[in-house]
Amino acid sequence: xxxxxxxxxxxxxxxxxxxxxxxxxxxxxxxxxxxxxxxxxxxxxxxxxxxxxxxxxxxxxxxxxxxxxxxxxxxxxxxxxxxxxxxxxxxxxxxxxxxxxxxxxxxxxxxxxxxxxxxxxxxxxxxxxxxxxxxxxxxxxxxxxxxxxxxxxxxxxxxxxxxxxxxxxxxxxxxxxxxxxxxxxxxxxxxxxxxxxxxxxxxxxxxxxxxxxxxxxxxxxxxxxxxxxxxxxxxxxxxxxxxxxxxxxxxxxxxxxxxxxxxxxxxxxxxxxxxxxxxxxxxxxx
Amino acid sequence: xxxxxxxxxxxxxxxxxxxxxxxxxxxxxxxxxxxxxxxxxxxxxxxxxxxxxxxxxxxxxxxxxxxxxxxxxxxxxxxxxxxxxxxxxxxxxxxxxxxxxxxxxxxxxxxxxxxxxxxxxxxxxxxxxxxxxxxxxxxxxxxxxxxxxxxxxxxxxxxxxxxxxxxxxxxxxxxxxxxxxxxxxxxxxxxxxxxxxxxxxxxxxxxxxxxxxxxxxxxxxxxxxxxxxxxxxxxxxxxxxxxxxxxxxxxxxxxxx
Numbered sequence: 001x002x003x004x005x006x007x008x009x010x011x012x013x014x015x016x017x018x019x020x021x022x023x024x025x026x027x028x029x030x031x032x033x034x035x036x037x038x039x040x041x042x043x044x045x046x047x048x049x050x051x052x053x054x055x056x057x058x059x060x061x062x063x064x065x066x067x068x069x070x071x072x073x074x075x076x077x078x079x080x081x082x083x084x085x086x087x088x089x090x091x092x093x094x095x096x097x098x099x100x101x102x103x104x105x106x107x108x109x110x111x112x113x114x115x116x117x118x119x120x121x122x123x124x125x126x127x128x129x130x131x132x133x134x135x136x137x138x139x140x141x142x143x144x145x146x147x148x149x150x151x152x153x154x155x156x157x158x159x160x161x162x163x164x165x166x167x168x169x170x171x172x173x174x175x176x177x178x179x180x181x182x183x184x185x186x187x188x189x190x191x192x193x194x195x196x197x198x199x200x201x202x203x204x205x206x207x208x209x210x211x212x213x214x215x216x217x218x219x220x221x222x223x224x225x226x227x228x229x230x231x232x233x234x235x236x237x238x239x240x241x242x243x244x245x246x247x248x249x250x251x252x253x254x255x256x257x258x259x260x261x262x263x264x265x266x267x268x269x270x271x272x273x274x275x276x277x278x279x280x281x282x283x284x285x286x
Numbered sequence: 287x288x289x290x291x292x293x294x295x296x297x298x299x300x301x302x303x304x305x306x307x308x309x310x311x312x313x314x315x316x317x318x319x320x321x322x323x324x325x326x327x328x329x330x331x332x333x334x335x336x337x338x339x340x341x342x343x344x345x346x347x348x349x350x351x352x353x354x355x356x357x358x359x360x361x362x363x364x365x366x367x368x369x370x371x372x373x374x375x376x377x378x379x380x381x382x383x384x385x386x387x388x389x390x391x392x393x394x395x396x397x398x399x400x401x402x403x404x405x406x407x408x409x410x411x412x413x414x415x416x417x418x419x420x421x422x423x424x425x426x427x428x429x430x431x432x433x434x435x436x437x438x439x440x441x442x443x444x445x446x447x448x449x450x451x452x453x454x455x456x457x458x459x460x461x462x463x464x465x466x467x468x469x470x471x472x473x474x475x476x477x478x479x480x481x482x483x484x485x486x487x488x489x490x491x492x493x494x495x496x497x498x499x500x501x502x503x504x505x506x507x508x509x510x511x512x513x514x515x516x517x518x519x520x521x522x523x524x525x526x527x528x529x530x531x532x533x534x535x536x537x538x539x540x541x542x543x
Contacts, residue, residue, distance in 0.1 A: 070436050087439075094440040101433035106455040106532040115451055116441035149536045167441065 015082045016043035017203045018067070018171055023076035025062050036062045038228035040076070044171070049197045049204045051214035053261060054224030054232075055269045060207045063229065064175045067205070068094045080171060093164035097176040099156040103148040103163075110135070110144035113163045134166035137196060154185030158192070165196060171203045179209070187245050190217055194243055211265060215257045216243060223261060225268045232268050235261065320505040329506040337491065342510065345488040348404055349476045349514075352411025356468055360416045361461055364423020365449060368457075374424065381421065389414035389471075390478050397483060407479035407487075414475045418467035426460030427453060459533050462526050469518045477511065488514075 025037040036059040044050050054060055065071035067078050069088040078085040080092060093116075096102040103112050113134055117127045135141045138158040148156050157177055164172055174193075178186045190213060197204050208214050214221045215237060223233040237257060239248060248254055287295075308322045333342060367373050367381075392413055393406075400406040430453060438444075438452050480489030492507035494500075527534075 065436075068440055070439055088442060090442060092440070094436070096433055096437065098433045101431050102437045104434065104452070104455070105536050106458075107451075116443065119441065119443050119447050119451075147532055147535060149532075149539050163441075 016079075017046040017048070017081055018044040018205065019077075019079040020067065021077045021079070023063065023066060023078065024074045025059070025066055025071070026074045035228040037066070037073075039230050040224075042222055042231055042234060044203050044205060046170075046203055047201050048220065049194075049206065049218055050220045050222060051218035052205065052207045052222050052224060053209065053211060053214040053265070054229065055226045055265055056209050058224045058226050058268070059229040060209070060224065061175055063224075064094070064173055064205075064207055068092060068173050070094075091170040093167045093169035093172050095157070095160050095164050095172070095174045095177045097179050099153060099160050099177075099180070100149075102160055103156060105147065105149050108145050108147055109140065109151070109159050112148060112159055113166050116163065116167045130166045130168070131162075134162040137165055137199070138162040138192060152185070154181045154189060157181060157189060161189075161192070161196070165200065169202060171205065174204065174206045176208055177206075178213070186213075191243075191245065193217060198241075211261045212249070212258055215239075215254060215261060216245075216248060221257075221261060223264045223268065233264050235264075318501055320502060324502060325505055325509065328502040329509055332503050332506050333510055341486050341488055341491050344404075344486060345476055345480065346514070348407050348479075348487075349411065349472055352408045352476070353415055353468065353472045355408070356412045356415035356472065357419050357465055359412070360419025360464065360468070361423055361454075364420045364461075365427060365453060365457070367420075368424040368427025369449075369453065374428070381417075381424075385417045385421065389475055393479060393482050402483045407476070407484075410479040411472050411475045415468040415472040418471070419461060419464035422460040422464030423457055426457035430456045458529055462530060466522060466526075469522060470515065473511070473515055473518065 020040055020042050023037055023040040024035070027034045027036055040063060042050075052060060052063070062071070066073040067085070069078075069085045069092070080089050104115070107115065110131060113131045114127055117130060122130070131144075132141070135144060138161050140155065140158050140162060143151065143155070148159055151159070160177075178189050181189065193204070193206070194217065196202075206214075206217055208217075218237050221235045221237055222231055223235065224230070225232045235257070239251065239253060239257070304322050311319050311321045314321070367377055389410055393410055396406045396409050396413075400409055434452060434456065438448050443451060476487075477489035477492070480487035481493050484490040488507065488510065492504055492511075495504035495507060
């Protein structure tokens with residue numbers, strides 16, 4: 001699928017913001033190799049919000065670690081705005097699932113959000129403004145002096161999001177960020193991500209195992225097969241840009257898309273499919 | 287807990303024991319059995335005055351310097367060894383070997399190498415007190431959280447900043463556990479280092495009293511050592527509460543839920 005087909009209102013750029021080509025990851029373990037990711041190819045245009053959804057154990061976290069430069073892939077390439085990713089790039093931020101283990105418990109909320117900026121030698125005045133704006137954006141301007149562990153899970157994840165936002169990345173990667181928070185908090189956080197995405201115009205790759213979440217959030221949903229992972233389907237989500245937990249989820253189109261993704265995931269669970277078969281089926285449906 | 291209650295807990299048992307001790311030793315005429323009132327008097331006359339400046343303060347000074355270097359070296363070396371895999375693999379058997387050597391046996395050796403002076407006594411304290419801090423730091427660095435480590439990497443927090451903002455604070459609970467052990471080891475070695483070829487210091491004076499059958503004075507020296515230990519524990523508690531307030535808060539919350 002080319003960039004021009006997938007972007008909606010964004011200007012069409014020749015170089016995709018994030019480009020994953022033939023990504024493969026084989027873990028060398030005692031007693032043989034384990035192929036977690038077989039062959040993944042997809043692009044994210046600038047300003048896109050794309051959800052990656054796949055059955056559990058489909059190598060989603062592995063993929064995200066390779067994209068973020070935290071782990072070296074066995075073969076294939078990841079490019080960020082045209083340049084190859086070999087280590088964690090400066091213009092990328094990652095929000096992890098384990099909020100309790102991604103914030104520094106010895107630092108206040110404010111210090112946590114500020115640290116990456118301090119590390120980049122951003123001047124104090126600018127830093128303060130960025131941190132204030134980020135905390136306000138996630139609705140946490142009232143707790144800067146608290147410690148992360150004094151907050152609820154959902155609020156801790158907000159801090160992690162604020163830290164990523166204050167860092168002003170071009171690409172934001174999120175690894176099942178809401179898997180460990182309760183359903184109501186989750187809905188709020190989903191809307192928060194949509195708002196931040198619209199306000200900042202950043203490119204977001206959101207990994208989840210929750211089908212509804214992927215359809216509700218994404219402008220595009222990439223369905224992964226089970227391990228060894230390939231792209232099973234790359235689906236455009238043609239829902240209105242203004243999304244609402246009640247109305248959007250009640251739309252017939254939402255139901256259709258969600259059932260479609262559900263069926264794809266079920267098919268993915270049945271067994272690994274080769275890319276050719278996927279391509280044929282996708283072509284047959286179109 | 288209210289301050290009044292805390293004070294009651296702090297002094298309750300000691301006061302009770304002293305009363306018991308006083309009652310049991312009331313009619314005793316045994317020269318070797320100390321009595322509370324006499325001991326308090328001896329404590330005052332023996333240690334307040336010249337001896338405080340000639341023996342107690344120099345001992346405390348050496349203890350402070352020795353502990354400072356033991357803790358600082360232990361942390362620095364521990365961070366270095368803990369974060370370098372090949373260094374850790376290379377040094378681990380050696381460290382276990384040196385740690386197993388009881389520091390008192392090093393005293394004659396250090397006397398030959400360094401001479402009979404303050405440096406030797408400080409070296410004895412360091413040689414014993416460094417191990418808990420060093421080994422705990424190595425262990426702590428090895429066990430830092432993988433997700434936090436990834437967070438640092440993805441935000442480009444490397445090198446010195448990584449140590450300062452991530453590794454050192456993360457290892458502080460283990461460091462403090464090591465320091466707690468080091469304090470008591472340091473106190474023991476302070477006394478032992480003064481028992482050989484020395485002419486001043488708490489250890490020397492107590493041995494001197496023992497040899498001259500100055501039993502009440504000897505007892506009072508032992509009490510002084512106990513009081514120093516208590517002082518160290520209080521300082522430790524004070525520092526620990528400030529440095530690790532986040533750790534205790536975190537623990538309390540994870541236990542609640």
